[in-house]
Amino acid sequence: MQSAFEIIAEPNRRAILSLLLGSERSVGEIERRLRMTQPAVSKHLRVLREAGFVESTVDAQRRLYRLRPEPLREVDIWLAQFRRFWSAHMDALERHLDRIARDQTKKTRKRARPNPRTVIGEKK
């Protein structure tokens, strides 16, 4: 469970992070909002805290948890390398859809892929 990617692989943890985006919350608030059991919330918070995604302060018996930016930025940095790639593809798709939708004569400047081949896509 070292990497930030593994941490956010868990849906409940992602939900907690999204919730904390609004404001800091106590364990009880998270528990009620996300309809999880209290131990589950505490355990996920522990994982998130140890990975640096959240931090907490003590308020009497409660603990208030809030978001920390660094680990998510790390994910974002990894993702960044693909942005150039997918914007190229989306542009190609947009051009294509645009041609179809308007049914007008448009010249193709460039193909996204030079030769059309049979592609094995995802399972259905």
Next chain:
Amino acid sequence: MQSAFEIIAEPNRRAILSLLLGSERSVGEIERRLRMTQPAVSKHLRVLREAGFVESTVDAQRRLYRLRPEPLREVDIWLAQFRRFWSAHMDALERHLDRIARDQTKKTRKRARPNPRTVIGEKK
């Protein structure tokens, strides 16, 4: 293993995706480059294909795998909600670097990082 987040939680799969960013590759190439066993590569590629991260075309006995953008965009969309947050927490220089990354300009870098608080942080 439905969600894109679970798919990219696996380090070898992330390595494959990064490798495919360069160009399409055969299973054998991936195997050698990433020093994984062939069945391991094939299995990871299957997972990636079924989740829409890659597609393949047949070239004689080989299969050439290449990247598909959509699933990573999905991850990026989730991540997007946090950008506003962390840019508020980032210092000015990091914001600056972020801008640089976006429009591929080049400049000098330095280091700064303030964060004073009484806080229960990550494990040591």
Next chain:
DNA sequence: ATCGTATATGTCTTGACAAGCATATACGTA
């Protein structure tokens, strides 16, 4: 037809982890 290469798949084992439930700890209040 046989062989070699490239890739996919099946089986088995092992380890990680999430959930549930019970219990411990910490703190405020009467």
Next chain:
DNA sequence: TACGTATATGCTTGTCAAGACATATACGAT
């Protein structure tokens, strides 16, 4: 003090995924 509330932690169980190894399938060449 005793009690209620808030949170953390311990234990057990079921699930699932990844690696290793063996085997199957597909194709080209001889």
